[in-house]
Amino acid sequence: MATQLAYKPRPGEVPTDPGVYRFRDAQGRVLYVGKAKNLRQRLSNYFAPLHTLHERTRRMVTTAASVEWTVVPTDVDSLQLEYQWIKEFDPPFNVRYRDDKSYPFMAITLGDEAPRVMVTRNRRIPGAKYFGPYPKIWAVHDTIDLMIKVFPIRTCSDSSYKRAMQTGRPCFPGQIGKCGGPCSHRVTIEEHRAIVNDFVAFMNGGDERFTRDLTARMKAAAAAMDYEQAAVLRDKLASIEAVLNKSALVLPEDVDADLFGIAEDELSAAVQHFVIRGGRVRGVSSTIIDKELDISGGDLVDQILQRVYGDAAAADVPRRVLVPVLPPDADDLEQWLRARRGRAVEIAVAHRGQRAELLRNATLNAQQALLRHKTRRTSDYAARTQALGDLQEALGMDEAPLRIECYDISHLQGTNVVGSMVVFEDGLPRKDQYRSFSIAETTDDTDSIHQVLTRRLAHLDRADEGEAAAPDVADGDAVVETEPKRRPRFAYPPQLLIVDGGRPQVEAAARALRESGHEEIALCGIAKRLEEIWLPDDDFPVILPRTSEALYLVQRLRDEAHRFAISHQRRRRKRDIRSVLSEVPGLGESRIKALLRHFGSVSALRGATVEQIVELPGIGPKLAETIHRHLQGEPAPSDGTGEEPDIPAEASTA
Known part of the structure; x- marks a missing residue:
């Protein structure tokens, strides 16, 4: 090259x-x-x-x-x-953007002679003012039903409005009191436009002046004993309060801000956008981003803000933009946004208080959206079929890999080394066929991969010879006996083996395949840093397109193997911790729990002094001394008889 x-x-x-x-x-x-x-x-x-x-x-x-x-x-x-x-x-x-889903908006058609309020997913209506998006379409309808009680603006279709204006007969919504436009003959075009402006002003910021005005008018009508009018104003006030209650107050009432929560991996990102006006969340949207080049978090924020505000009206640019990390050219972006808004705009990071809590909530929603995006592509039958076909083509296989096994190694600073095997058939996980491997001695991850695959591939030969040998299982796991004539599930050969890692791990796996005589099984590795696919004996990796269904399938296999390995490693470590402490004379289950709860781990307990151990309730000086000596591997003191106490040999070391 x-x-x-x-x-x-x-x-x-x-x-x-x-x-x-x-x-x-x-x-x-x-x-x-x-x-x-x-x-x-x-x-x-x-x-x-x-x-x-x-x-x-x-x-x-x-x-x-x-x-x-x-x-x-x-x-x-x-x-x-x-x-x-x-x-x-x-x-x-x-970066490429696509909506995670199509959200409904509330739109006011300000470009019409008599503007109407409507529910739509079309963001290209000329002259329209949009509010939202709303997560549920019924939420938009509920808001409109409440708002037109206070601001009676037109809700009928353009054809109904035109027919009503020509015939002089109100439209059907006008006849039943659901439309307050000029076609109902209750207001003029000019009066209706003024009501529309009040509607937009309220939705823009939840203007409290409307609440104060209605409250004052209601009290005045009641004082004048005009109770019917007072009741009408009371109902309007209740409608306004219902709209305000639907959007919870999350920040002070004078805060207008846009907040962005971002979750990303190497190839994709999910953006959760909270629109906050008057301290209340007025709209929420979710966007999925495909990243082709490797960009930093700040550069990603830069491009997100450009997309969101590039075509935005001045009223849609808030006073403050809250992001998880500042873009590298934050000052330039602030000047750019100021030119669009006509007033100063601040880009800031939410570090503490209510803003930080809201950012955590947005980030959590973004993480869930990213997970949905990745799993949705592998749960669809057509997507799975395409993924297996693309994987077959990319790896040069003769047939699609209907059974794929993926392997990962997990350890804690070189101890408690375990391997995991997860199985996907037809692009879906077969959790009943997952397996764990305990590795007693190893030099590094490549040696661990070689050991695990050697042990796994041995079961293929045993099955061919008619043996019904059970697979390797984790310590303490039950072994389910099968009928002698029945082929064990563990013995079914995969069409493809995937290992978590790059060229060294793939070479170790290839050596295991050669030694076991199963070179007919295809092999590849996925390196997490660049998400490239490594094949045996290839100098350069295979780069799958970032939108490839095959890449998403391989990523899901790798992530599932990683999760399964860590889960087993943690379970085993927990058993090891308890086994070490259970060998201490005079230390029962309740005291073991208290020690682990107080110190957090055996490592922390091993580094504690006798005085620190004594501070725990229920642990006396003598028992603390015994625990300390046991964890340090020191011999127990003589009991005064000139003989060492009878302590099992395996209990003398941690």
Whole structure:
């Protein structure tokens, strides 16, 4: 592989000014758009020796055939130009956005002669003002039903409104009191527009002046003994309070902010956007982002804010934007947002108090959205079929891998080493066939992989010879006996073995396959840092597209094997901790629980002094001394008879 790119600019050719750059392929398609405060410094990062580049960056620059740049006067100008070009060219290597689901909005058609309020998922109605999105469509309808009691604006369709204005007969919603537009002949076009403006003002910030005004008018009507009017105003006030109660107060009433919770892995990110107006959550949306290049958290926030506010109206840009991490050009973004809003905008990180709690909630929702996104793709039959077909093609297999086994190793600083095997059939987990392996002695992870696969593959030969040998199981696990003539589930051969790791782990697994005589089984490894697929004897990894169903399937296998290995390792460590302490003379179950609860682990207890152990209620000086000596591996003191006490040999060391 060449170490340099043919289209690399000549030394000194790239200016040091701020600007925007574009990578194009041989057909002229824009592959990637980026901005820089110093174009020469930024582009030099892409033209470093290829072997030093991130794998996904290397794929982008080798796909490209040219690079061009445009110098701009200021950093803010580069921000604006970058956003415009991303919108125009939709480059495949920039982050790609897609809604996690289609949310309903409340829309007020301000561009109409008599604006109407409606529920829609269409965000392209000319001149419309949107509120939301709302997580449930019934929540939008409930809000509208309550609001039109206070602000009676039009709800009928355009055709009904046109027919009513031509015939002079109110529309059906107007006849039953559900539409307060001009077609009902209760208000004029101008009066209706004023009511619409009040509706929008209330929804924009939950303006408390409406509550105060209705309360004052209700009290005045009651004082004048106009009880019917007072009752009408009371019902309107109740409707306003119901709308306010539907959106809980999460921040002080004078706070208008947008808050973003982000959860990400190597290839994707989920964004949870909370719209807070008047201290209340007025809208929630979830977005999934596909990352083609490796970008930092700050750069991801930068691109999220550009997307959200790039086409936003001035009223939709809040006074404050709360994010989990500041983007590297936060000052430039604040200037850009200020130009769009017309007033100052602050980008800040929520560190403490109510804001931090709300950010944690948004981040939790983002994590769940990311998990749903990843599992949804592997639970669909069509997606599973495509994943297995793509995996077959990428690995050069003769048939689709209907049975896949994935292996992982877990340990705690080199101790309590265990291996895990998870099984997927037809793209779905078969948890009844998961297995755990206890590894007594090993040198490193590659040796552990070799041991685990050697032991696993031995069961294939035993099954072929008619043996009904049971598989390796964790200490203490029950072994289920099977009928002699029945082929054990553990003996079914997989079409594909996957190991968690890169080239060293794959080579160790390949050696186990050769030694066992099962080289017909396909093998690959997945390296977590770059999510690349390694094959035996290949110098370079296989890079699956970030949107590939095959990659999501392999990732899920790897994550499941990792989870299963850690779970077993923790269970075993817990048993080891209790076994060490249970060997101490005079230490019962209740005191063991108290010690572990107080110190947290045997390691912490082993580092404690006798005085610290005595501080625990129920532990006297003599017992504390015994515990300390036992954990330190010191011999027990003589009992005064000149003979050592009778303590089992295995209890003398930890």
